[in-house]
Amino acid sequence: MTFPDYINVVLRMIAEGNESHEIYEQLQKLGLREVEITEVYNAVIGMITSGSESTEIILDGDYNPRKRVFLEEELKAIMTVPGLYKSLLWGDISPGDFERTLSDFSANN
Structure with missing residues (x-):
């Protein structure tokens, strides 16, 4: 799995209402170490708080x-x-x- 795949796993789990310890355990099961889990989780939190500009930076070419x-x-x-x-x-x-436009349309719904 790639970094964006892990990001999507965390986003999906947050959307489903999973607690942070459940997300941590799932990422551990996927083979990530504590430092990597922290990096992924912090990236997701950054995306959520910063909006689409941050999303583009994290996903980059992948x-x-x-x-x-x-x-x-x-x-x-x-x-x-x-x-x-x-x-x-x-x-x-x-x-x-696409991400910017989707964010705009999502905010209006």
């Missing part, structure tokens, strides 16, 4: 839209504007533009 885990608000936005996700998959827009 962005895989087919493995992206979406929050409920984001899914509602994608259903409202289905062409947005298709544009990302077809390469018509960059991942950064």
Whole structure:
């Protein structure tokens, strides 16, 4: 698994309401050491508090839209504007533009 994969695991678990100790245990089961778990968890917290600009920095060149885990608000936005996700998959827009636009639409729902 790559760093963005671990990020998605943590985001999914947070969205599902898991406690921090449960997230820690899951990352341990995936083979991460304590230092790596702290790095992943801090990156996720940074993403949540900083917004999409931080997301782009963390995901950098390893962005895989087919493995992206979406929050409920984001899914509602994608259903409202289905062409947005298709544009990302077809390469018509960059991942950064997709994340910014998705954040804008999610905030308005």
